[in-house]
Amino acid sequence: MTTEDKATEHKATLSFSDGTPSVDFPMMKGTVGPDVIDIRKLYGATGKFTYDTGFLSTASCNSTVTYIDGDAGKLLYRGYPIEQLATHCDFLEVCYLLYYGELPNAPALEEFKDLVMHHTMVHEQMQFAIRGFRRDSHPMAILTGLVGGMAAFYPDSLDINSPEQQDISFVRLVAKMPTMVAMAYKYSIGQPYIYPVNRLGYASNFMHMMFATPCEDYEPNPVLVRAMDRIFTLHADHEQNASTSTVRLCGSSGTSPFSAIAAGVACLWGPAHGGANQACLEMLEQIQADGGMAKVGEFMEKVKDKHSASRLMGFGHRVYKNFDPRAKLMQETCKEVLAALGLENDPIFKLAMALEKIALEDPYFVERKLYPNVDFYSGIVQRALGIPTSMFTCIFALARTIGWVAQWKEMITDSEYRIGRPRQLYTGSVERDVPPRRGRS
Numbered sequence: 001m002t003t004e005d006k007a008t009e010h011k012a013t014l015s016f017s018d019g020t021p022s023v024d025f026p027m028m029k030g031t032v033g034p035d036v037i038d039i040r041k042l043y044g045a046t047g048k049f050t051y052d053t054g055f056l057s058t059a060s061c062n063s064t065v066t067y068i069d070g071d072a073g074k075l076l077y078r079g080y081p082i083e084q085l086a087t088h089c090d091f092l093e094v095c096y097l098l099y100y101g102e103l104p105n106a107p108a109l110e111e112f113k114d115l116v117m118h119h120t121m122v123h124e125q126m127q128f129a130i131r132g133f134r135r136d137s138h139p140m141a142i143l144t145g146l147v148g149g150m151a152a153f154y155p156d157s158l159d160i161n162s163p164e165q166q167d168i169s170f171v172r173l174v175a176k177m178p179t180m181v182a183m184a185y186k187y188s189i190g191q192p193y194i195y196p197v198n199r200l201g202y203a204s205n206f207m208h209m210m211f212a213t214p215c216e217d218y219e220p221n222p223v224l225v226r227a228m229d230r231i232f233t234l235h236a237d238h239e240q241n242a243s244t245s246t247v248r249l250c251g252s253s254g255t256s257p258f259s260a261i262a263a264g265v266a267c268l269w270g271p272a273h274g275g276a277n278q279a280c281l282e283m284l285e286q287i288q289a290d291g292g293m294a295k296v297g298e299f300m301e302k303v304k305d306k307h308s309a310s311r312l313m314g315f316g317h318r319v320y321k322n323f324d325p326r327a328k329l330m331q332e333t334c335k336e337v338l339a340a341l342g343l344e345n346d347p348i349f350k351l352a353m354a355l356e357k358i359a360l361e362d363p364y365f366v367e368r369k370l371y372p373n374v375d376f377y378s379g380i381v382q383r384a385l386g387i388p389t390s391m392f393t394c395i396f397a398l399a400r401t402i403g404w405v406a407q408w409k410e411m412i413t414d415s416e417y418r419i420g421r422p423r424q425l426y427t428g429s430v431e432r433d434v435p436p437r438r439g440r441s
Helices: 042-046 082-088 091-100 106-117 125-130 139-153 163-189 202-211 222-234 242-251 257-268 276-290 292-304 325-340 347-361 363-367 374-385 389-412
Strands: 007-014 023-028 066-069 074-077
Touching: 023 042, 074 082, 074 091, 074 325, 082 091, 082 222, 082 325, 091 106, 091 163, 091 202, 091 222, 091 389, 106 163, 106 202, 125 139, 125 163, 139 163, 139 257, 139 389, 163 202, 163 257, 163 389, 202 222, 222 325, 222 374, 222 389, 242 257, 242 389, 257 389, 276 292, 276 347, 276 374, 276 389, 292 347, 325 374, 347 363, 347 374, 374 389
Parallel strands: none
Antiparallel strands: 007 023, 066 074
């Protein structure tokens, strides 16, 4: 369906005070969410652009993948609420849904799982490529290089116009990302790589590659495996966020899917995006180091002081103005993991509960709708699973790969897609002549 098919009978009229004639623009309606004003012909009709830094009020595409209702606290993958998917489906089921558009029946799911688990090995040469990085390189730097390097190791699936090659690139990315994340981790701590085991499930195989060694096997705890699988599901896609928009913009040039996803990984590395759960855990650890529970109230008062440098991490969201639905699910998982490991009295978790209680009762935080988000609990869960903070964003990238691939596939198969080319408001010098070198001040 084209955007013209989505046009309503309503129009938006833009009037000017500088004598420019008024212009009408079509209104478009999605299946849910606010109406959109189609301004694609604005420049041609008026010679003017719109100005929207951060794209706060701009729809860059039309999409059928994910929908967020920030006011109601809803997140839908292909129309299915995240609460139902996280409860009744495993991650590979969600991957199938996001890429193909519908949930698989039992035979299709088993066939898909078998396909993915038999593509988990990476090209053996990638082991030698990774050795070019310094041992103290951040795992995200290594992962960015490995994902981008897939275009060199798998040149047989670079034709973005081939549906078959699109699909094999999708399978390769989803299947091999856990292996590459585990490789980056093992390299950073000086341990040998662990090959994937196809008989294991997706999450348990990843945990095996992370924590097993040649001299000691790793038997994943089912509770911990479910927790990891849920982390993957909750982070699988999140509409047109910074990294997803980066994947779409990079992919719009016609580059390989591996290059586009590598761009998404690099964008996710930013502390304002994928590093939020790490920042949240570091905040909790700092409070604990400063005095623990006795200092919670004092810390929250500092947060309210605009002259203080203290920041409350893991609360509030740019989109959600209600409870982040993923946070409730992550809180449940957090309790299950801590109970399974005998860590119910974990001081960091107790601090988190104390912070949450204050934020939900104090008028300052209630009025500003600073509810806990998914990052508030996911860092605690990963810490309990034995994952170091340096790997948190890699786990995020692993989970978000399916969302990036689904969004990339949607874009390149859209009849209206073209290379992205944002415009600007230029505020530099007007045209001027180059002065002689001796005459320059």
